[in-house]
Amino acid sequence: MGEELKLFRTWSSRYALRVVHALKIKDLEYETIFEDIKNKSTSLLEYNSIHKKVPVLVHNGKPICESLVILEYIDEIWKQSPLLPQDPYEKAMARFWAKFGDDKKRSRGSYCSSSREPQVLRRAANGKKFFGGETIGYLDIAFGWVANLISILEEIADLKLVDAEIFPLLSAWMNNFSDHPVINECWPPRDKMVEKFKAMREPYVEKVA
Ligand SMILES: N[C@@H](CCC(=O)N[C@@H](CS)C(=O)NCC(=O)O)C(=O)O
Numbered sequence: 001m002g003e004e005l006k007l008f009r010t011w012s013s014r015y016a017l018r019v020v021h022a023l024k025i026k027d028l029e030y031e032t033i034f035e036d037i038k039n040k041s042t043s044l045l046e047y048n049s050i051h052k053k054v055p056v057l058v059h060n061g062k063p064i065c066e067s068l069v070i071l072e073y074i075d076e077i078w079k080q081s082p083l084l085p086q087d088p089y090e091k092a093m094a095r096f097w098a099k100f101g102d103d104k105k106r107s108r109g110s111y112c113s114s115s116r117e118p119q120v121l122r123r124a125a126n127g128k129k130f131f132g133g134e135t136i137g138y139l140d141i142a143f144g145w146v147a148n149l150i151s152i153l154e155e156i157a158d159l160k161l162v163d164a165e166i167f168p169l170l171s172a173w174m175n176n177f178s179d180h181p182v183i184n185e186c187w188p189p190r191d192k193m194v195e196k197f198k199a200m201r202e203p204y205v206e207k208v209a
Pocket residue numbers: 010012013014015016037052053054055065066067068
C-alpha cells in the first residue's frame with residue numbers, strides 16, 4: 001500500500017517550515033494543505049484539537065502535532081538521511097537545545113531581541129559545518145528559520161544583526177544552512193516575508209516617531 005502523507009501548514013509558519021525541510025531532506029512526497037490561520041479548516045481543528053495549530057502531519061490518516069515531535073516521527077519512520085544523532089548523549093543534547101530555543105521563543109516574545117540567543121547558537125554549532133557535523137540534522141532544522149528571519153530583519157532594518165566578524169561561527173552556520181540547495185528552495189517567498197515583517201513593525205515605528 002502506498003504511503004499517504006499530508007502536511008497542514010501556512011505559507012509563513014516557521015514551525016511548519018521545520019517539517020517542510022525534514023520532508024525535503026528525506027526526499028518524501030506529500031500533499032500540502034495551506035491553512036488560513038484566521039479561518040482554520042475543520043480538518044485542522046479535528047487533527048489538532050488540543051492546540052489548533054499548524055503544522056500537522058497526517059500519515060496514513062493518523063495526525064501528528066508539534067513540529068519537534070513531527071521531526072522525530074519522520075526520522076523514526078524514514079531512516080534515510082538521519083536527522084537525530086545516534087549517540088544517546090548527543091541525541092539528548094540536540095533535544096535539549098531545540099527545546100531551549102522554543103522555550104526562549106515563548107518566554108521572550110521576540111527571538112531576536114535577546115542577545116544571548118546568538119551565543120547559544122554559536123556554542124551549539126561549535127565550528128562544525130552543521131550542528132551535527134557535515135550533514136543537516138534535527139537541530140539545524142529546529143533553528144533553521146532563525147537564519148532566514150535574521151536576514152529578512154537585516155534587510156528591513158538596513159542593519160547587520162549577525163556580523164561575521166563578531167559572530168563568525170554563527171554567521172558561517174547561517175550561510176551553510178540557508179544556502180544548502182535542499183533548504184534553499186523551501187524558504188517562504190522572500191518578498192512576502194519582508195512585507196509581513198514590515199507590517200508587523202509598523203505600529204512600533206509609529207509609536208517611536
Ligand atoms: N509548538 C508548536 C507551535 C506551532 C505554532 O505556533 N503554529 C502557529 C503558526 S506559526 C499557529 O498555527 N498559530 C495559530 C493560532 O495560534 O491560532 C509547534 O512547534 O508546532
